[in-house]
Amino acid sequence: MSQANAKDVQVQQPCPQIQIESTEKIDLSKTEHKWICGDNESHAWKQVPAWQAQLFLKSFLQQRAFHQPQFEIRDNTLFVKTGPQTYLKKWTFENAPLGFHAEKRRKLKGRPLTPELLDEVEAWSKAHLQNLGYPCPEVHIQAMPLEESVTVTLIPGELYNFPTTDVEVRGTQQQLSIGRYSAFLPGQKFDARLLQLTSNRMLLDEYHLSAYFETQCTSGAELKIVPRLVTGDPQLISAGVGFNTEVGAIAQIRYKQSQLDSSGSTFESKLFLSFIEQTWDNAFQLYGGPPYKDRTFWSPQLNLKNELEDQYQSFTAELGLEWGLTKEFDDFTSRFQLGPFYTYNNVVRDSSNTVLLSATSNVELYLQSHDYEYYMGEPRSGWQLSSNLRSAYENLGADQTFHQWLYQQQNLWNFNLWDPPLMVFGWRFKAGTFFMSDDSQFFSVVPENLRFYLGGDGTLRGFSRKQIPLSQLGSATFIYQGFELRAGDVFPFKLQPFVFLDMGWESSQIFTLSRTLYYSPGLGLRWPSFLGPIRASLSQGQILFADNVDVEPHWQFYLSLGREF
Structure with a gap:
């Protein structure tokens, strides 16, 4: 050992009869300490022979990657030299099937070669084989501390399909x-x-x-x-609180009855409160047929919403009945819902008051890939999209028939398919417009709270909530897209910095976009805390090709708990 390394050796005495020399501090748990030093409160375990303490200590050191300890017993005292820690430098997977791609596994090299690490490699190997179609694999691991390497032998077993009958x-x-x-x-x-x-x-x-x-x-x-x-109990009451810088303090109270009948019908009532928005949604999902088999349902609903925006204040009440179904595909799931509503919508702006009391309808299609759903707690790949058409009808309460269409999509890509991810690239897209026979009547027919706005964490993060359009009257057409590049499992404490660019266009006319581009470059930080993901971002709004539009750039900060991407 060199002189420099010799100075790093520490001598520790967990008890008088044991002396440990090591370059690392050996922190023993209370239980481990009792096993090698004895327990004064236990007559049978009050004194531990040196040879027995050696057996226990050897195992404890292996758990800390010390695989070459030296022991010597002199004068009933156990002298221990732990030797260097062993780190994993090389690993080999034998008999790997097509598509296994062991080279994509990160965060192994350079870690202490411990039983915990071997268990992790074994669990990952089994799970990876099971994801490839081998439900009952075997994995054998051989660690070679002197070579600082691990050999993993895979026995995938047979390829299987899911049963052809319902489970x-x-x-x-x-x-x-x-x-x-x-x-x-x-x-x-x-x-x-x-x-x-x-x-x-x-x-x-x-x-x-x-x-x-x-x-x-x-x-x-x-x-x-x-x-x-x-x-469990079919009745559930839950509550939660949170905060974000856009709407302030938030709270939610929810009641759910999960087994109304033998088919598994449900009822849910959800109250959401913030300084800007308050909602109370009540919905049944009524199924028929054998228990938990049918994927079609009827959904009677009563929904209330109150908004206190800078641009307007509104109250909306909807009573309706939707028919829906969910359907599974090889790589994604789908949900389709449609049905009539009776809507009361009261909007106050400045000194004016507009009331819409009309029969309306809603048609919605939602698609989500399985990998997006699987990794929802720690987003890394997949996609989801939705398309919604909301309509109000002339002669049924509206001054003119109009249809609001909104499309939303998110895509995530795990760069180079590393596991765990090195970088995750995300793309968000939103687009909306209206359909009506006389678009010159748009602002007199469509209430302010049904028009489109840009700005805030949901779209342009460099602008304040619903800041665009500057007229504060809302838009008839808009397109938004955002790009985000986020670090994966790279930095300590699971911190994930990210950079992003948001862009948006809008217009006061249907099927038309002005050339003015609103964009927001920015950066942020995500931390997956035990309470949920915490995201903070800082961005500045900018404008290109401004046509009679003047916005003074300012920095916009946003902090949230619970938002993923």
Whole structure:
């Protein structure tokens, strides 16, 4: 050992009969300390022989990546030289199937070679094989401390597809289907992530306290999937509070009844409060047929909304009935809803007051990729989109028939498919316009709270909430897109800095965009805390090709708890 390293050696004495020499501080837990030094409160364990303490200490040191310790017992005292810690420098995967891509696994090289690390590699290898269609793999790991390497031998087993029949829960008072929650199709190639998605959906329905699936493989036979479910109280009351710089303090109270009948119909009432917006949404989802099998539903609704924006103040009440269905595809899920409403909409602006009392309708299509849903807690890849058409009708209360169309899309890409991600690139897109026979009557027919606005965390982050258009009258047409590049698992404490660019165009005319470009370059920081993701951003709004538009640039800061992208 060099003189420089010799100076780094520390001598520690956890108890008088044990002396440890090491370049690293050895922090022993209370239990470990008792095992090697004895326990004065236990007569049977009051004194530990040196040879027995050596056996325990050797195991404890291996857990800390000290694989070459030296022991010597003199005068009933155990002298220990831990030697250097061993770090993983090389790993090899043998018998890897097509598509395994072990080279994409990050955050292994340079870590202490401990049993915990080996368990992590084993769990990751099994999960990766199960995602590729091998539900019952075997993984064998051989660590070679002297070579600072690990060899992982994979035994994938047989490729399987999901069962061709519906997975059902037996052994209860009635036979239950999981068809309503299923993220996989009968006969589809097996992917363990789809089973996890199915479990997540069952938990989100909040009638199940626990939901997971066991897979049983039999050579030459169909894969058997056995659900293991624990149900809870069908009634749930929850509350939460938070804060963001755009609307201030926020609070939510929610009541849900998750089993109104044998088909698994539900009722949910949700109250949301902030200084700017207050909503109270009440909706049933009424199903028919066998328990939890049908994916079509009727949804009677009563929704109230109050807005206190700088541009206007409004109160809206809607009573309606929607028909909907969900449908699963190989790579994504879908939801479609449509139905009539009766709407009361009262808008106050300056000294004017506008009331819309009309029959309306709503048509919505929502699509979401399975990987976007799977990684929703830590977004890294996938996409989601929605298209919504809201209509009011002449002779049924509106002065003129008009249709509001809004399209929204998000895409995420995990750069080079690293695991865990190195960088995540995101793209957000929104577009909206109106359809009406006489667009010259747009501002007199369409209420202010139904028009489009840009600015704030949802669109242009360099402008204040609903700052665009500057007339504060709202827009008839708009397009927005935002680009964001965020660091993955790179920095300490899971801090994830990001940079972004938001761009938007709008117009007071239908199917028309002005050439004025509003854009916002900025930077921010995301931290996935135990309370939820915390995001902070700083951006400045700018304008290009300004046509009679003048905005003084200013820095816009935003802080939120819970927002993902």
